[in-house]
Amino acid sequence: MPRPRTATIRDVAALAGVSVGTASKALNGRGSLRADTVARVRLAAEQLDFRPNPAARSLHAGRTFTVGMITTDTIGRFSIPLLIGAEDTLGAGEMSVLLCDARDDPIREQHHLRVLLGRRVDGIIVTGRRAGTRPPVGAVPGVPVVYAFLASAAPEDCSVVPDEEGGARLAADHLLTVGRRRIAVVTGPEHHHSARVRARAVADRLAEAGAELVTPPLHGEWSEAWGRQAAGLLLARGLDVDALVCGSDQIARGVADALREAGRRVPADVALVGFDNWDVIALASRPPLTSIDMDLEGLGRAAAELLLRAIDGDPQPGLHRHPAKLVIRDSTVPA
C-alpha cells in the first residue's frame, strides 16, 4: 500500500527551476535571494502542497518539536483540563503532544519516560492525581521537565500547582462578605494534603477577621455520602452554623442534600461553598454550588509556557502557584 509519495523539496526545486539549496532558503527565508525567485519557489511549494518532512528536519535540527505529557491520573478528571490547556498553548506553536498514561504505576511511568526520551522529545510535562508532592521522575539528561498540578519533591524542579490555600481563603472571604460568621469545614481525609491545607487556610482567614471555626474540621472521604453523614453529625450536635466550606463539590452536594432533607434551607440557614467547580456536580446540586475553581486549564497553559521557556534555554525552576477563582452560585447568594 504505497502511500502517494508526498512532494519533497527536490520536487519543489525542480518545478521552480532552481536547486534544492535555493529552494530551502526561499522557503525558510534564509540567505539572500531575488524576490521573484522566492516567489517562484513559494508558488511551486504551494502547488505541490509541499510539507517538509519532520523526520528529516529533526535529524538535522536535533529537535523533534514534540513534547511528552505523562499522566498518572487514569480517571482523568484533573488531568484532562490540564492536558487541554497544555495542548492548546503547545499546539499554538509548532509543538505536538505525545500522550502517555502511566495508570498510577511507577513501572509504567518509567517505561513511558524511556519511550519519550527515546523519541527525543524536546520536553516533558508530568502530571497526576491530587497529592502534595511526588518524587521527581528519574534522571532526564538535558530534557526539561515541568510538573503540573502536583509538585516534584525536589524544590529545584519546575512545578506549577494550584493555589489551594488562596482558593480556600477566597471561600472564607466570600462567606464573611455575605455576612456569615459561624463557619465550619467539612473535607476529605486528614492524611490528605489538600484537605489539610484548605482547612487550615480557612481557619487562618477567619482568625484574621477575628472569627474562628465553630468546630475543628470534619475529615472523611471525598464523597457525597460523607457530606451527608457530616451534615447529620453537625445537626445532631445541634451546632449553630451558618456556613460551611467543603473540601470538594461532591462533599458539598451531599451536605446540601442532607440539609434539605432535614428541613434546613441553603443558603438562607446555611451557606455552602464547594471546591473544584466540577460542573457535573456543582450545577446538578440543589441549589447549584458556589465553588472554588482551580483553573486547571489555565494551569496547563502555564505549565506549557514554562516548558517552552525551558526548551528555549530560559528555565524557571521552583514552585509556581496558579491562582484559583471563586465562582458564585445559589448556595451562597440566592438568585
Add this chain to the structure above:
Amino acid sequence: MPRPRTATIRDVAALAGVSVGTASKALNGRGSLRADTVARVRLAAEQLDFRPNPAARSLHAGRTFTVGMITTDTIGRFSIPLLIGAEDTLGAGEMSVLLCDARDDPIREQHHLRVLLGRRVDGIIVTGRRAGTRPPVGAVPGVPVVYAFLASAAPEDCSVVPDEEGGARLAADHLLTVGRRRIAVVTGPEHHHSARVRARAVADRLAEAGAELVTPPLHGEWSEAWGRQAAGLLLARGLDVDALVCGSDQIARGVADALREAGRRVPADVALVGFDNWDVIALASRPPLTSIDMDLEGLGRAAAELLLRAIDGDPQPGLHRHPAKLVIRDSTVPA
C-alpha cells in the same frame, strides 16, 4: 544548552570494534553474524545506553510509528476512556499517540488534521462527542483513519461505535428477568440519535416479550433536573409503572431522587436502569444505579487494533459495533 549527545550507532560500532553496518545488523537481528559479534555489539549498545534515533529511522522507513488522535469532545467524558484504551494497545507496540483537541470546531479540526499529516503519522483515530454520525474528515491520501465512538457518514470508512441498541436491549432484558412488566423510558432530546435508538430498542425488546411501553418515551434534557421533572410527570399522571429505563445515569439519578422524595421506593416500587455507567453519578445515587456500560475503554482498544491492522495493510472497512455490558446495582436488585 547542548543536550549531552546521545550515543549513535557509530559510537556503538566503534566500541564494539565493528563497522556501523555490522552494528546495525546485530542490533536488528538482520543478516547473519557470528554470535559473539552480536553479543559484543549488544553489550556496547547497553553500556552506551544506545537508543536509535527515531528521526533517522523514520526517514529511512517512511514511517513514524506515531498515530494521531483527534477529538472533538472538549469535555472529555467520553473521549477519555477511549483515549486510554487506544493509548494502551498502541503503546503496547511501539506506537506513540499524538493528541489533538479540536474543541468541536471544524476549523481547528482541519488544522490538526493538516498538522498530523504534516507529521507523517501512520494513522489517525477520530473521535468526538456523542451523535449518530459525522462527516468524514477530508481527503487523507494513504493514511488510514478509524472513527471511534461516532461513525463516519461514509459507510466505507472504518468506524467503531458502541452497540447502543444491544445495550438498551440488555436493560430491558434485565428488567424483564427481575419480573418487571410495566416499563417506561425517560431519555434525552428527541432529536438526539442515541435517545431515539435506545428508546426504540427497549420498546422492541418488550414487544418480543409480549409487553409494551406503558407510555411513549419521555424526551427531555440529559440532566438530573429533567429526570426529576419526568418522575414528577409520571407520578402526576398516576401511571402504574414498576420500572424505568433512563437514557443516562444523570437522568436516572434525578428520577431516583424525585421518587424517593415522593415516598416511592427504589427498586421495591420502581426499578431503575441508567446508561453510561458513569461512576461519579451511578455510585453517588441513592440507591446506586444499575447501568449500561458501553465499555469505552474496550472500544478504544478495538479502534486501535483496527487502525494497526489498516496500517499493516489489512483494512477492515465498515461499521463495527462494540458490545455493551450490564452492570447490576441496587436500583434493580437490592443488596
Add this chain to the structure above:
DNA sequence: CTGAAAGCGCTAACAA
C-alpha cells in the same frame, strides 16, 4: 544571488 556538496543517524544493498 545561486548551485554543489557535505552531513544529520540509520538501514540495506552490494562487495569483499
Add this chain to the structure above:
DNA sequence: TTGTTAGCGCTTTCAG
C-alpha cells in the same frame, strides 16, 4: 561473516 556505500529529505556551509 563483515565492511563499504548509497541514500532517506532537509539545511547549511562554501564555492562559483
